[in-house]
Amino acid sequence: MATATAQTLPNDINTRGDVVLEDPIAGREPLVRGGHDFHAVTEMVCKFNEVEVKKTPKSFLAGLSLAGAVATMFFGYVGYLFWEGPGIWGNNNPVGWAWDIVNFVFWVGIGHAGTLISAILYLFRQKWRTSINRYAEAMTIFAVICASMCVALHTGRIWMDYYLFPLPNQMGLWPNFRSPLEWDVFAVNTYFAVSLLFWFTGLVPDFATLRDRATNKWRQRIYGFLALGWRGSMRHWVTYEKAYQILAAFSAPLVLSVHTIVSFDFAVSQLPGWHTTIFPPYFVAGAIFSGFAMVNTLMLPARHFLGLKDLVTVRHLENINKVILLTGTLVGYAYGMEFFVAAYSGNEYEGFTFINRSFGPYWWAYWIMLSCNVVTPQLFWFKKIRTSVGWSFVLSIFVNIGMWFERFVITVTSLHRDFLVSSWDYFVPVTEVFFLLGTFGLFFTLFLLFVRFFPVIAMSEVKGVMPEANPHWEGYGDHGHGHAAHAAAAEVH
């Protein structure tokens, strides 16, 4: 990694609009552009957090009000659901699982990109993750909140949900431990707990920065409370780095396990279209796919409005899009393999299910899924497209749509043609659209609040991958060779 180029690039690609070709000889593109020093990074990230509450921009308030209104509508809808029961949905025999489960799988899938970025890319020492991990993790937490809402609300008698947990009770009733639905309860709860811890651990040094910069008492007290007495001493950093690595190691298997268990919800059954052995890795790939698309959907506007283009650069965007291309193609492999094996197996039921999926009454859902998940992401083969902000945003929306439809296709089309022809039905949603919309309101409300009050970029980690963090760094311009990228975050200060 050439440190000199970071400062001497004549035209910054983020302002120039076109993109430097990857050049193996010149080295790698810098992770932070624009010649900022540590202080400038802090200023950029904290700027929006430190706007006085009374001076919050009107446009932000408008966005928050809209999201908040939809979230409020969601809680109203939940009240309605309490009162009426799941009869307000289109679920019926044979389609007993529909949007409730579709929304759950959709949201829990989105969370996976955050964990992949924060844990797996950390273990792989992918330094570019530092600019995107914070809000990707936030996205994970909010997505898991939405997912747990969906799954908690789908049970019917919601006030009995505590039976999901193995609590001793006078009736001696226990959940069925052999059911993957029960494993889900544990998987999602573990996931939420570990993700939250991981996120919070990463936030501590940045909370301390906000505390130290605070200009009023309340701000100082609240951020001071959250910073847990962080002083930035060497001992703090050593402990912090160890804790961070251990949490990353704990989180890494969660990237796989949670969606694997979600896939078990379907795959342990004997239903054609649900029961197939490739489901676990296929669901995991799909989850990461949808999550990265959501990262783009959230990151591109945030980067624009908060002025973070030098921290979240086109290089980050390109990497994200490459992951989307990879995982989209993996999902395509799974679709193809399922279809092939349905034909190869010689099993009539398998064959029927897949033909019905693509050409039956729900053909439109299948083709939306296929074109949004497999076809359009292939555009990312072109460098022009995967480095274009506009294209990336549009294609990320396509992926969001496609991945919702994937879950719809899997859940509903496999059910609506039962083994018993007399019970065949065509599922139509009734009020479910408010359910889906409402979770989006909740998600965006939480996300906007996060953007307002939390540092959206992990300042301390970004500083750790800047050339200045290298112990051998002796100012700009005189060390254009050798290894620069060798700096533990412990050495930042």
Added chain:
Amino acid sequence: MSHAIEKPKDITIPAGSLWAKLPMLGGGAAVIGLGATLAASFGEGRARAMFSYLFAFEAVLAVALGALGWVLIDHTVRASWSTVIKRIAETVAVTLPVFVLLWVPIGTIGFHDLYPWTHEADAVLDRKRWFLSNGFFFGRAALYFVIWSFLSWTLYRTSVKQDTASEGELKGLTHRLWRLSAPGIILYALSQSFQAIDWLMSLQPHWYSTMFGVYYFAASILAFYAFMVLASMGLQRAGVMKTAITTEHFHDMGKFLYGYTVFWAYIAFSQFMLIWYANLPEETVFYMVRNTGGWHYVSYALPVLHFFVPFFFFLSRHVKRNRVALACGAVWTLVMHCVDLYWLVLPNYGTHGEGAHEAVLSVGWTDVAALVGMAGAFLAVFGYFLTKNKVVGINDPRLPESLAHENY
């Protein structure tokens, strides 16, 4: 910690070393081992010998295919930690064209003995004829070999070209490797999955599993990493790249060995658990034959010895940074890889056609002979190409980054 690490100079195989003799030694082993196996296939023991042959073929092919997949991925992710060992992997992969010859007995002598669908008929098999038919089967095999040979040969040649290329050409050659690798992954993924379906899954033609291609991939990349660790250490013993490949590189190889051990277990467990749970007869047949006649010992041993033992072994940082311990782990992984492939192939022996019986575990001498012969053939070609060119891509633009690689 110096700023510019000098490029290694010990990058060719010394004339007198064991590696230089590998083509001879491996060739000898191939002639004796494969010769004996094929000799056994003329006569009563034909089917048994051919099952041994297929097992050995797939077990060794996995290493070469794993290497091809690894090189493609390595280019695509623009990795640099691994540049110092990349030529070794390219050389493993470039043995793939030779597997055409090694495959011939499977498609000729053993064809009927191995694959019941070639001569049996029932309602289910009749519905599978569109895929499991002789012409299509051979056509697909040809296609796989064309893809593998093209990819591995082009990657190897382009990389070797960089050794003598001028400063100006280097960049273009690296870009060519990158451009080939990303689409190459798609060709690779499809061909390696379908070879697993054709040559392994169709041994039990009624059985099917969408996971099977992924299972073979997991096995092959794991076997490749184990081989890579041993090859790197072996080369250093012969005085090649003694300081260039550092503990840091071994540490990372160890991490991948650990990671893919977990990945293999994840795939194997998912496949088993879903089939066990749904309990559909057309799927459970795979585990049924592996649950009788002594095979159940192997079935129980695999998760313990191929997952739990290496999982706890490789977990430690000290193990990954200690050459002796890492070598032990790599040997262990390769042995378990062979057991895994043995468990995939051999239970099908004798369970179809005349005199069909329950699967019985009985290791025969042809198993050993075939494996030794196949490994010999592979090592001979590997040694030949390794001796022919430099052992490291000395002009690779990413080499300085790789030489300075450090874990922290």
